[in-house]
Amino acid sequence: MAKVTCDMSMSLDGYIAGPRDDIKQPLGECGERLHEWVYTLESWRRLHGLKGGEINSDSELLEESIKSTGAVVMGRRMFSLGERYWGHNPPFHNPVFILTHESRSSLMKEGGTTYTFFTGKIEEAIKQAKEAAQDKNVSIAGGANVLQQCLERHLVDELQIHLVPVLLGNGRKLFEHSAQRGIELRPERVVASPSVTHIRYRIIK
Amino acid sequence: MAKVTCDMSMSLDGYIAGPRDDIKQPLGECGERLHEWVYTLESWRRLHGLKGGEINSDSELLEESIKSTGAVVMGRRMFSLGERYWGHNPPFHNPVFILTHESRSSLMKEGGTTYTFFTGKIEEAIKQAKEAAQDKNVSIAGGANVLQQCLERHLVDELQIHLVPVLLGNGRKLFEHSAQRGIELRPERVVASPSVTHIRYRIIK
Numbered sequence: 001m002a003k004v005t006c007d008m009s010m011s012l013d014g015y016i017a018g019p020r021d022d023i024k025q026p027l028g029e030c031g032e033r034l035h036e037w038v039y040t041l042e043s044w045r046r047l048h049g050l051k052g053g054e055i056n057s058d059s060e061l062l063e064e065s066i067k068s069t070g071a072v073v074m075g076r077r078m079f080s081l082g083e084r085y086w087g088h089n090p091p092f093h094n095p096v097f098i099l100t101h102e103s104r105s106s107l108m109k110e111g112g113t114t115y116t117f118f119t120g121k122i123e124e125a126i127k128q129a130k131e132a133a134q135d136k137n138v139s140i141a142g143g144a145n146v147l148q149q150c151l152e153r154h155l156v157d158e159l160q161i162h163l164v165p166v167l168l169g170n171g172r173k174l175f176e177h178s179a180q181r182g183i184e185l186r187p188e189r190v191v192a193s194p195s196v197t198h199i200r201y202r203i204i205k
Numbered sequence: 206m207a208k209v210t211c212d213m214s215m216s217l218d219g220y221i222a223g224p225r226d227d228i229k230q231p232l233g234e235c236g237e238r239l240h241e242w243v244y245t246l247e248s249w250r251r252l253h254g255l256k257g258g259e260i261n262s263d264s265e266l267l268e269e270s271i272k273s274t275g276a277v278v279m280g281r282r283m284f285s286l287g288e289r290y291w292g293h294n295p296p297f298h299n300p301v302f303i304l305t306h307e308s309r310s311s312l313m314k315e316g317g318t319t320y321t322f323f324t325g326k327i328e329e330a331i332k333q334a335k336e337a338a339q340d341k342n343v344s345i346a347g348g349a350n351v352l353q354q355c356l357e358r359h360l361v362d363e364l365q366i367h368l369v370p371v372l373l374g375n376g377r378k379l380f381e382h383s384a385q386r387g388i389e390l391r392p393e394r395v396v397a398s399p400s401v402t403h404i405r406y407r408i409i410k
Contacts, residue, residue, distance in 0.1 A: 167386055181235065186370060192395035
């Protein structure tokens, strides 16, 4: 049975993007620092059609997420910011369901990525993504508001935070509503690498 | 040589107290949840003159902080909120330097705690605390604004975050100024207990 998971790189002060994120700088000011830990990894580079890279506890952990994912759900804003950057052969290699208010035809990309635009309820998008993922997991790619909505609707099984030791001071927060206050999390696994602390939480429903 | 350290229990969304913290509820609404992990520990109970309690990785880690501390620095607001609760035999058992704008005579309490009110610069308070601590560490007890000021002035050597798997949604944030953006942290040790993730960062100056 597919689980619904989410992997997020977050600064120690709770941001997943720096301030003024837009199409020119999708991660906002200084937001690149949140993802520096992945760019050198073999598993990340392979996903992006690049050769070489480091094999270590970080790359193994990323590989684990890649292998277990069978479908992706993301918000319209994240898609708009990332589409050009991801290009003709996007790094998802899976069906991607994009939550939007405007109907639009599906797009088929190289390497197994399809973009399906979904105008219904978020619960229905997760359900369709689960069917597409078959026995693999549905990964919530973001943005923060999509994760927040999924948490509030108790749709998430696992949340893995990659806690990056930087302070951004401002930007886009991963959590920002007191509606999430009742959500119980239980740390299930912690992997401490020299650069990032990976904490996988089970969401208690 | 004494190090300047800080131990903070922080929610996954970055708060060290819930909303509406005041003298009646010093930790704010739901803020008690950030400290539930310590109340049952043998080392915490002993510090508070209580018997019994659990001995586990959490209690050992707390014991380590207790043993290495020789002086404490805190803000005036934290002192005002906590003084009544800490009582005649406060849990510090060390000289405590309170940063304030109003001169006031020192107070000598039972069990080795002295309260000294310091109206000078924060750098001077840290210097005096270092002298008092001799070869032990100076611990910044809080509040968040005192830690922030110390970080911005590069006065902190180690910051240990006890990352508590709760979402408060609102309250008093540990980090809240972009002035901290340039501060570099390096994770030095991670202890994963069933309830809390303890991450000790070295502050790179």
